[in-house]
Amino acid sequence: MKDFLPLMLDLSGKAVVIFGGGHVGERKAALFCEHAHVIVVSKEFTPRLIELSEKGKINLIKADLSETGISEFLKNAFIVIPATNDAILNEKIAELAGKIGILIDRVDGLGDIIVPSVIKRGDIVIGISTHGQSPALSKYIRERIEEAITPGFAEMSKLQNELREVLKTRVEDQKKRRKILWSIINDYEVWTALGESYDKAYMLASKHIDRNIND
Known part of the structure; x- marks a missing residue:
């Protein structure tokens, strides 16, 4: 298991590139668009992603993905999220991003970063993670802490x-x-x-x- 260090990141002006326009990509886009410049690359997009694009919160790029195409979309990316429904393609995206030092957020938890379950109360931010081992337990812990950390x-x-x-x-x-x-x-x-x-x-x-x- 990787040894992760909890950090707070300022993603203002940073590009987060998500490969995949399905429900996983949608969830990631909805999270990151509040903090960074989000680009979603896919052949198709969920209605929610289209809605976020129409509101100006994310950019959608319709494309078939080849190795050459992937490399082009990686330019200027700070974080890359492989979230297609093709496991082999996701591996290729992660491999190419890793070679040029881009942070990778993999949905299987094997990337460079893990997005924790978050509690936010004004300026107080608490992140809970099980290193991807049990999202259900992260949720359970979050709910228990939410009861104690009132507004x-x-x-x-x-x-x-x-x-x-x-x-x-x-x-x-x-x-x-x-x-x-x-x-x-x-x-x-x-x-x-x-x-x-x-x-x-x-x-x-x-x-x-x-x-x-x-x-």
């Missing part, structure tokens, strides 16, 4: 970020700033207030700063 965590993240900036202007000692922020995270009243009003939570959290500065 209030996104508000707490926003609150912490704002108060960090305030503390930089009022508290010189970094250890003391961390202590204050930690005390806010552990304040049940602040969490409760976040469920009612962000302003109320901010006011309660600010009292931690005042108390610690005056101590």
